[in-house]
Each structure stands twice: as C-alpha cells, then as structure tokens.
Amino acid sequence: MKLTLGYIDIRDIQLSNESKVENGTLYVSADAVKALVMEDENVASVAVDVARPGESVRITPVKDVIEPRVKVEGPGSVFPGMLGKVQTVGSGRTHVLRGCAVVTTGKIVGFQEGVIDMTGPGADYTLFSKLMNLVLVIEPKDGLKQHEHEHTIRMAGLKTAAYLGELARSLKADEEEVFESLSIKESAEKYPNLPRVGYLQMLQSQGLLHDTYVYGVDAKKSLSTIINPTEVMDGAILSGNCVSACDKNTTYHHLNNPVVYDLFRQHGKTLNFAAMMITNENVYLADKERSSDWSAKMAEFLGLDGVIISQEGFGNPDTDLIMNCRKIEEKGIKTVIITDEYAGRDGTSQSLADANPLADAVVTGGNANEVIILPKMDKVIGHLEAVETIAGGFAGNIRPDGSIEVELQVITGATNEVGFGTLSAR
Amino acid sequence: MSKVKVVQYINQFFAQIGGEEMADYKPEMRDGVVGPGTAFAAAFGDEAEIVATIICGDSYFNENVEEAKKIVLDMVKSKAPDLFIAGPAFNAGRYGVACGTIAAAVQDELKIPVLTGMYKENPGADMFKTKVYVVETKNSAAGMRDAVKKMAPLALKLARGEKIGASCQEGYMPNGVRKNFFEEKRGSSRAIDMMLKKLAGKEFTTEFPMPDFDRVEPNAPVKDMSKATIALVTSGGIVPKGNPDHIESSSASKYGKYDIDGVMDLTEETYETAHGGYDPVYANQDADRVLPVDVLREFEKAGKIGKLHRYFYTTVGNGTAVKSAKAFAAEFSKELVSAGVDAVILTST
C-alpha cells in the first residue's frame, strides 16, 4: 500500500468571509464553520477563535486536536467509518494542511483538564503551542447527556477539519513524502538482511472520555489486530478521550503518529518496518489477558524480530503494557516500550503501577506529576471555569498573582506516549 | 554575585603525604588549595574559591568513623563554606566510603550543600548515591580532568541553590529521584534507536530502569540448632498493644524493636498489628498467628533451639513495597550480627 502525503504549509489563520488557502494563510469563514457545526441539533452555540504561537492565550478544556487533511486520490475519505464510508484508506494521495489544527473545547464533565498555552513555560510542554489553531468553543443544548455531548464535540471537530482539509484538495504541495508498506512476503524478500520491526499501538478503551475509534468501531469491542500504517495517516484511528490530558492521544497524534513516521523513515535503511498492530486497554481483566495474548501471537506469527510498544494513559494501562511486553519478550522477540511516569511531585515514588525485568528497554515521556507554574494569560479561549477547576482541583493551586501551579498532567500531550515530544526523565 | 566559598576533603594520597603507609594520618586542615584542588580552582575561575582543604587518612577515617566525622565536621563548620566537596575518590574503596560518609554528614548536620565523585563500582557509590550527589568519574586518577569538568559546574549550581537538572544532564549518578528534562530527539526516534541497538546486541541504556531484582547468595545453614539463637523478624506489623512507637500503618518510616524477655505467648490484651495492608482482625485476636512466639518458646524449652533472641523486629512493609524496608533491614541486621544471632525467621503476611 502506497500513500503520498502532500504537505501545504500554513503559516497563519485569518477569520474572513470566505474560506480559502492563499500564500500559506488559511482564511476561514467563521459563519461557514458555525453553520457546519450547528447542523448537529445538540449544539446550542459555537464560537470560532484563532490562537497563534506566541500569543498570550490559554485554550482549555481541550477536547481534541485535529489536523485538516483531504483524500485527493485513492479509495475512501478521511476519518472512515466516522465521517466517511467504511472503506479501506491509506493509499493514493492525501493533502495535509501542515502547521495548523482544529482544537475543540467543551466542558463535558466538571473536572476536565486539557490545557494548551500558546506562550510561556507551559508552551514548551505541548507541541500544539507551535501550531496555528482554529479553536471551536462548543456549547450543548441544555440537558444533553455526557455521551451525546462527547459525540457532538468529537464530530464537530472532525467535520470542521474535513471542511478545511477540502480547501487543500487542488493546491500544489510545498513538500511531498511517499510512504509505502509492502506485504509480509514482499518486504521479507526485498530486505532479507534487515531486522523485522513491528509497532504495537495500545489504544485507550475504557468508557466515556476514555475511548478510541478504529474505522468507527469502539476499540474496546475489538481484539488486537493488524492495520496498515498508512491507514492511520488518513484518520483510521481517532480519539474519543481527553481525561488526564498529558498522555492521551488526540486525533492529531494519531494522524501524525511519530512511531509510524519515524519507522517509515528508517524502513529499508536500518530496519524493515514489517507490520503495525493495534490493541486495546480494557477494564475487564480477562480482556487484558486476551488482548495481550493476541498481540504476542501476532508478533510471533508475523515473524518479527522486534516490537516497539506505545502505551496510552497510566495506571491500569501499565498492566496491559507490561503484559504485552512480557508476553512478546517470552516469544523471543525484543521490545522497546514507550510510557510516561507518575513518580509523585518529588519524583521519588514508583513510576509505574506494574513492572517486570523483561521490560529492560524503556523510553519515557517524563514524570506527569512534576509541578509547573503557568502564568496568567491575557485571554482564555474555552471555559474559564475549567481553569478554576484545574487550578483549584486536585492538580493545582491558584497563586496571588493569578498564575496557577499545576502538575504537567493537565497539559495536552505533555508526556505523550507515542513519543511525540522530547520530554523525558531520569 | 559574591565568590562561592568551598572546603574540599581529600585523602593522604591525593595530598601527596603518602600511600598506604600513611593511611592512619589524622585529619588536618590547610588553608587554600591542596592537590586536586588546583584543577578545581582553575575550573572555578573567579566564581568560587577553595578556602581550605581537609586531609585525612583513609584507614584513620574508616576505623574511627565517629571521631573522624566529628573532627572534620568541626573543621568544616569553622570555615562556614557555601559548599563542601569530597574527593573525587575514583576507584579507591575506602576513600569513596569516607567521601560519602563525610559528605552526607556535612549535608545533614551542617546543612551545607555537598558534592562528591567516584567510579560507579566504588562501594561508596552504591552506599551514598541516593543520599548525596555523587558524580560518576573514571576508575583512576587519570580521569581527574574529566571529573573536574563534570563536578565544577554542578558544584557551583549546588552552592548557589540553582535548580539541578536530571542525572544524565548534570553527570551525577541516578539517585532514585525522577527529574524531567528535554531530550534532543523525540521519544519515537529514541525508541527506534534503542530498538536497533537491542536488536544488534549492543549496549543500550533504558530511560527507566525497572525496580531492582538482584540476588544475594544464601548463607551456610545452622550447624547445631539446639545451640542456636534464633531471632524473629516480621513485616506483619506486630507491636505491643497501643503501638507505643506509633508505627504507621503504611509506607512505614520506621521499624520497631521490642523486648520479649519472659513473654511466653502473645495475647489479644498485650499485642496487636499496626499493619494497614491486611485485615487486622485475626492478628489482633492472636498475634502468634503472625509472630509465633508461643511455639518458639516451646521449642526453646524442649531444646529444639538454643534460645529465642530477646528482641523481635517489626515493620509494616508489605510483600511488594520494599523501598524503605531495605534501609531498616540493613540497620537492624547489623544489630543482629553483633548480638550473636545465628539465624532469623522472617514472617510476612
């Protein structure tokens, strides 16, 4: 399967009466976006705003971050099974509005987190502070249940991203990159001397605000399976979760999964990126055993020499992570795991809720309990009271000068476990 | 900013007084720089000054720890420095232990920031790396230049109370405190680099070492049980009724040592458990269910064992949380050895 990504670089977003892309500027008709979002009868109102890198702006509570993309050639459309029809994506040509994102905010439950600061110390911990962000602040109709509320905001973000992506359909790409994955047989024949490396992505799948969707299917209802890595570039996997924002994958993370891109960039050179697998992180313990058994079975069946395993979340997924790692290692297949840590504010507590000596190669996204002081911002996009909840809630304190003392865990993507950032710990 | 005042501690060898034959050399303080201090002074430039150097023989220090500690502490105190540097000791074992001991004492008792340096296999490293900042050096004095290069900047930061970064950035040995920092490469590409090394059988360094799973060789068995002194130790939290030492129910910060001279049986009225890690009803009813004093008294009387040791030791560490238990055990094991205990029965819940 071969997919060409054409990147169109976006250096600014301007609200305008017409939506278009011109000279690196994305012009967005707020009215058009509003009309699109209001198609959902559960939406009471929506505000459209722009947050640019360096501006004194805080976005919160962040629900999802989505990169606008459009399928130009090849079967299917972006976000298959959710927006588009269920049809296998990942081949042909896709255009990407690079450097910008749609950010959705919505207060679904009273204790939500998810902060993106566009400047100041907090900005260093989230790569979304480097993007031009079109922010949707969505208010639901009164009495809307949490599940529907989550669904409404999720769909609003995807639809807006697809709408903006559409603007890039006939544009000339600033840069192109080709990703090709071969069948198991072909790649083995083509690269007989390179180690066969697989990627096992663990998907959060536990309940409301803890879910992930694959071709529209709730990941908790599926067994571990194989996916073509180019499929994720067209939005085959997307996010329905946002609680404990630091180590949850937004849809942007899925579209730009750095393990996938970096493995592709090494493919045929230092390794053979032989397969990508996905598995879930369910609450039911028997599910955990079954899913990890399945991951190990597949890794063996695919004849892999090594598997990189990325986690999503903390606590109970630590159990899935260690099960996956142990069972794959016990098959004689080498693993490297990517996780993050909850080592306490002082860094002295045990970082993971599970451990095994076979997990001898660990990459960490850092200690999510570490405390950071976020200065007051001139403007908050989203829900002011969420800042107060975050600041006054379990993870932080408001200080006299209006700055808030919080743990890194409230910052969207701060300790991301697909290895999106450079934060680490020792 | 005023100049940072430093006092350095070195041994007889680095003071060029002599080798092993001079290892009994008693503590002496000289003004200014001696030996390796020259290299440190050069690295500090105008930022810091070594105001005094304390010299002490390794044997003297290790054989007269308490006395040596007191003399050196008084010397350091008299200079009221901003920072205390011990060593670097490289691979010299007794020197390393002395450096760690005195650095920890200065830090704890004088509240002055301290720094030492040694080779990773120096026994002093394992003993002190979680207590004081220990910079990893090469295994011989030939690595002095490298050691100074790592120690001098960290020393200045410590003296000025600046934020100390992660171990791999600052060059100190990992001390169990996890610290965040930004790597050059993103996580995904670090994972791939690690994978390639692991696949090629090359050395790689995990960013998060799993908790220790090391082993200790079994000791020789007891030869004659009928003459042996047996001590009871429990992690089941058995304490005299009322928990006189207020042993906490979890994440214990202390352990208990209790005299059971003449105690034949633990009863509901006299003993209980302080452990929060299990349902306490059964142990409170009859603490012998956890700490079997009654049966061991029988054995003592029947001559099956020589005698039951006069004291038992108790902690509330549960099976999985071993972090703090380790330090306690090291401490009371020494007492058991000097009390002539031949074997230990350790009971866990």
Added chain:
Amino acid sequence: MGKIGWNRPLRFTGRTGKGIDMDRFVLTNNPLVREKLQGEETVEFVETGFMELLSHARDYIHGGHKLLTHPLSGSVKPMETPYKSLMLTKSKGPLDLSSLGLIENALDACRKFQFRYEKHPERVAADFQFIDWTLIESALR
C-alpha cells in the same frame, strides 16, 4: 455438541444468564452504580472513601476472591474522584496472585496522589459518579 450452549460466551455462566446469578459481584462506593444495577447485579455498596474501598477489595482478595476488573480503571486520578467500582468473583479459591499484585500496586499508586476532591463542587461529584459508572458498565455489558 449443540444443545448445551457450547457457543455461549464464557462470561455467561449463571443459571439465568443474568448478572445477578453469575459468579461476580460489584463492590462500589458509588450510589449511582448501586441505583443502576439494582436487581441486575449483585452489588455490595459501602459508604466509604476511595482507598478504603480498595482496602476492602484487598481483604476479599486475601480471602480468596478474584478481581475481575482493574482497580485503576479510568484516567481520572485515584485521588481526584472519590468513587470507585470494581468487580470480584463471588466464589473463593486459592489466593489469586495476579489479583493480589494488581490491588497492591493500585494501593501503592494511590498513595502518591494527593487527596483533593473535597474541593470539587456538587455537580462535579455527579460527573465523577457518572464516569465511574461508564467504566464499570464497560466491563458488565
């Protein structure tokens, strides 16, 4: 083959196929879970704190019951939400080591968070109850 329900999912081993007859019960301090599961599942409701509920589950495990759900389900931090629901077997057997490891690790993990939930307003409590409900619901359905 064929008539004895050989193709029934393993979880449904109860006489009637109803949760209440199965070898499982829900241990919870969440009033919403008690309300939702009334008559459907065996529920032990305990009016207690998060850690205490875990300790309660630990005592069950020490007594030979098995955990059926992960004690740290959900990403709402242990010390943030006061509510927790988990599922155990009704039957007792030899001490189940994986259950034991899970509950001990969960208790350890909780100790490193600071209790802050007393600061949350009433409405948030309802949200916490609801999220806890969806987590246990995902294991029941």
Added chain:
Amino acid sequence: MVKEIERAGIPVVHVCTVTPISMTVGANRIVPAIAIPHPLGNPALTMEEEKTIRRHILEKALNALETPVTEQTIFE
C-alpha cells in the same frame, strides 16, 4: 528486607503466604504460610489445632535453616 538480613551474613528463612513474591524479593529459604491475614494460624480452627499447624510450619522453617541451599528453595 530478607535480602538485607542475608547480606549481613545471617541465614534467614522467609515464612510467607505469597511465595512468588518471596522469590521476587530474593529470599533463598522459603516456607509457605497459611493466608495473608494469618500466616501462621487459622481462625477457622480451635486454638490447639492452630498451634499444631504453627508448630508444623516452624519445624519446616528450622529444617530449612539447617539445610544447605545453593539457590532459592521453597520448603513445601
């Protein structure tokens, strides 16, 4: 804890319920116990019966201390 005692040079027997944990924490001589809340007793029995069990476990413990071992050993 058991490792530190062994490291100090004293032979030690670990009487504990969860023998796999005892293996992980590095005990060399291990004797299995009854149950976590009452490792050397059983409240379902009479005091005398309990004492018999306790004697039995402790005899095994003494036997373990008198037996040379080269690796981690569980004395069933």
